[in-house]
Amino acid sequence: MKIKIFFLIVAMFLFNGLNNARELNDLAIVSAIGVDVDEKGQYVLTAQVLNTKKQNSSGGSSSSGGQPSLITVFNSSSSSVHGALRDMVDQSPKKLYIAHMELLLVSEKVAKSNMFETLDFFIRDNENSNDFILAITKDTSPKDILEVLTPLETNPTQSIKDSIEVTYKNKGTTIHNILSQNISIMLKPGINMVSVSIGLEGNPKEGQSEENIKNSNSKTKITVKELAYFDNRTLQGYLNEEEGIYYNLARNDLESAMLNLGTKEDGFVAEIIEAKCNSATKVENEEYIIDFDFKVKCAITEISKDKHVENLEEINTMQKQIEEKIKSEFISFVDNCKNKYNSDLIGFGNLYYKNMNKEYEKMQSKYGNDYLKHINVNCNVEVSLVNEGSVMSVW
């Protein structure tokens, strides 16, 4: 009897699993999806599918035309995202499998109207994991970008993903957030979301053909652009490239960045190696003040011919210069947020929400959504130059 029950339980588990079985051969692995809307308001979906067709290994790669393209792109339009995705099956012999999607491209048009309505499918679908990157296509359509073949990396999606990561890690002008992080920022009070944007250089038609990657200098390139900022869950515009660095700095998320100081004849270049940010919120005389305290480690990477690094004074002035530069740039970025962009990107409100919740509520009731203009930001920068290079002076 016990054995019977045991086998019944085993069978329940096992046969339940049977419907989920799908052979790898029957799946079309979607690496990226682009969402756009056409004039009629229909969703236009572009899916980039990785080509898993076996390559002729014995024939040798030299044979002309033997190699299939590494990606295939399907297009379809419908009144819903899922509907558009399902309609693609008409073109594909395999089921579209989106669990391995790594990139979601959203056109400016969608981002400016109802982006999160669109994203609902990707967040809700149980097959999907929310670990893909959300990017806005600046001045181009997702379809054009997804059709471009990329050099160096055979999988274009991987290429885009990698260049976003590399830009974030080495240049500091962009961010590296996955969708779930984006959404968690969006849901927090007192902070607005920023997003990566990518663009296209060159003719999108030329990018589709294999010629694009056969040339030493590709005619069509995909590039990482400035950060796109949102307010009220809709796309408002783009930051300056430099401002991305200060955004990351203030979010305590800066890996590395480069600063140009002085003029060409009398200046130098510093690289931020390590940056830490501490922020403290306070309320004085009904005034909301946030103190930012940056601790930055820098290295001198390049100096112009009039500069000298052998005397300590010179180094100290350089240090001061860097401090001044970071401070002024940061303050101007904050001013831009307040006045030009009119969006709480760094999350001043959120700092109050977290640290001084009652004050945040007071502030909300007092100023409503205009609270940003009533927050003053102080900034203190501490720079330590850790490396001046092995050359004392310039030739």
Added chain:
Amino acid sequence: MMEEKNVNNFNSAKDIVDYIKNSTSHSEDMVYKEFMLGDEIVNIVFNESTTNGDFIADFISRSLKNLFDEKINESTDKEVGKENTNKEEDTSNKKRKGNLQEKLDEKKQFTEKKQENSLSNNLKNLDKNLGASKIKKIDIKTEDIFYYLFSGFTCIIYKTDIFAVESKASLDRSIAEPSTENTIKGPKDSFIENYSKNVGLIRKRLKTEKLVLEEQKVGRRSKTKVGIMYVSDIVRMELVDNVKEKLKKIDIDAILDSNYIMEILEKSKKADFPTIISTERPDLVSYYILQGRIALVVENSPFVLVIPAFIMDFVNNVEDTLQKSNGTILTKIIRYIAFIVTIVTPAFYVALITFDQEAIPTQLLVSFATQREGVPFPALVEAFLMIIAFEILREGDYRVPNAAGSTLSIVGALILGDAAVNAGIVSPIMIIVIAITTISGLMFSDINMSNALRLWRLIFLVFAGLAGIMGVAMAGMLFIIKLASTTSYSKPFSYPISPINFTNIKKTILERIDFSKDTKRRKILTDNLTKYRKLKE
């Protein structure tokens, strides 16, 4: 056997010889000889295929004659009075012993009576008078004369007395290197088919009076000797009694190998894993005996059984105790990984590829998908095909004569490795998976263990094919339940992992404790714990 025996009284040697002749149906390799010693007739019976002919000619015949001659001399010297003359004996004496003729002539008158008495006395007590190392007087009514005859004894029959003198022919190969349990360091001798040599190989390692050998004969027809060896002040006697009891109960036609005993003792229907160690290394057996285990040496088997067994005995290797402890940590970790790999890899692969593609990194998934392109079978069938093909190859490799071995491996490697992939029947990744699985399985030298691993590999695979990672988890659960509920002579098989024992885990799982610091034996096996005594300073 006993009831077959003609229990009527044997009145003369001839009766006994006839009885032997009839019982063996006049088998051609039985040799019957009559010896005339004076007027006494001595019958010699032996089986020529199991006895050493030289030994019988050189030793038994000669010493019988010597016995007779000595008696004559002795009585002559002592000059004891005589009464009767026996001409027949005299003449036979003359014929055989020409050089003694003169002496005999002089003294024959008064020697004969005494001589006859003493000779027959001597013959009656041959077991005390013959200088053979192993001689025994046997009673035909209670003992089985045929056991002696066929295990190489020569039976000397005088009237109704039977004496069995050992004259075994050496039918064994010499001690060679172990063929299944190789080590780089350590002793290189291994057990052979000779029972007493096997016992000797253990004895010479433990020269203590506490090492006890008890013997039982098992098998109605084979009458195989089974020696129970243990160290009497370490072992728990209830275990010995238990084993003895079980051996006594065995009523079987023949024991041809120690595996028969193993199977009967361990009730193998219930346990997938071997709960008795079977090894051909005497050093290993000595090591186990010293822990308080029991060794069963079975006649005609080069494998000695050790009771009880734990899973770590099969996963770990003797070699670990022979190398530097620090150096073996990595080896051990690799072995544990291999243990898991050999069971779950195909299952895991099938589960990932057919159910849980989300869990595979994208790049890898693309690579898998590219490789599986054009393969006509589902992954589960593909895995089964490959496993079966590899098992066939492996079984063939075991059985094939050495000369054909290389042909087989070339054909196997070509067909399975290259041609099958090129033909698009299987994907290259499946070959890799099966190869890793098989190679990992080779680490476990015990054939019963690797059979158990193979069985569980298939169980895991079926579960994975039906329910993906969930199935693997369920099979894993079953596996753990099975392991944890297996016992070996009422000792938990999965000790020291489950019932957990941290001191023992420290001793066995990773780093082996120094010999000088490992002062205690394992409590689970013995009550006599001290094994290393520190010098008092």
